[in-house]
Amino acid sequence: MEGIYAIWQRDVIKFFRDRARLIGSFAMPFMFLVLFGSGMSGAMSSMLGGNASGPLADFDFVEFMFPGIIGMTVFNTAIFSALSVVQDKEFGYMREILVSPLSRVSIAIGKVLGGSTVAVMQGLMMLIFVPFIGVNITFLMVIKLIPIMFLVAFAISAIGLLIASSLKTSQGFQMVVQILIFPMLFLSGALFPLSGMPAWMNVIVKVNPLTYSVDMFKKIILQPDKMDPALRQAMGLDLTIFNHVITFSQEIIVVSLISIIFIVLATIKFTKSEA
Helix, strand or coil: CHHHHHHHHHHHHHHHHCHHHHHHCCHHHHHHHHHHHHHHHHHHHHHCCCCCCCHHHHCCHHHHHHHHHHHHHHHHHHHHCCHHHHHHHHHCHHHHHHCCCCCHHHHHHHHHHHHHHHHHHHHHHHHHHHHHHCCCCCHHHHHHHHHHHHHHHHHHHHHHHHHHCCCCCHHHHHHHHHHHHHHHHHCCCCCCCCCCCCHHHHHHHHHCHHHHHHHHHHHHHCCHHHCCHHHHHHCCCCCEECCEECCHHHHHHHHHHHHHHHHHHHHHHHHHCCC
16 A cells, blocks of 8 residues: 555656646646637537527537536546656656566556546646636535546546556557547547437447546536426437436446456556566
């Protein structure tokens, strides 16, 4: 446990000391919310068939995007946290860790926990935008978001560690991750409603772990149960799988299973990798 804590503490301290990273983490969410969200709000409402008197008149694209922005922030931070593993290999620091008395399992778990903690911190920082975009978030919602954020970040950090354990250069890691990020992000419902998609693409959506993660954030923040059914359906808030609407508790089980599978695979791969 001391070894896991030491690895976790190192990643958290690096996060707080990197001011450029702290400031830069707001750039992409700000661009999506203010520029993309505000600019596309009217167009999205029109495409969904909204009018001044219909149920879609209450559709707010910025509000719809906000849970997805939180998911995007957690996802990007968690998966890129594994970049430090590759960088440690390049600079020789990983060799020093591996020859220490720490077991490789402890190192792997510490890296995943460190990346997950940093991802949760950056996800919570997105709540700074709340007063400026008109989203109503209560203290109870924040309390519910934190464990879900950590669960999602843990799963994504494990995926990142699995990738990092297979690569030796930062450039290779960034290339592979970039190839994964955009399909997973755009096919998760984070930025656009998941409605009217082709059957083959719908299959990809349902095997995308980020789909369930973003949907959990939406259910906490947007509270679809209180929406008009037509608005809820148009916004793609009735996530279905095998022709049945998947519940919040079922989504937790799905993401938990993904976390277990990938942390096991990542730990096995990491223990076999070379410094």
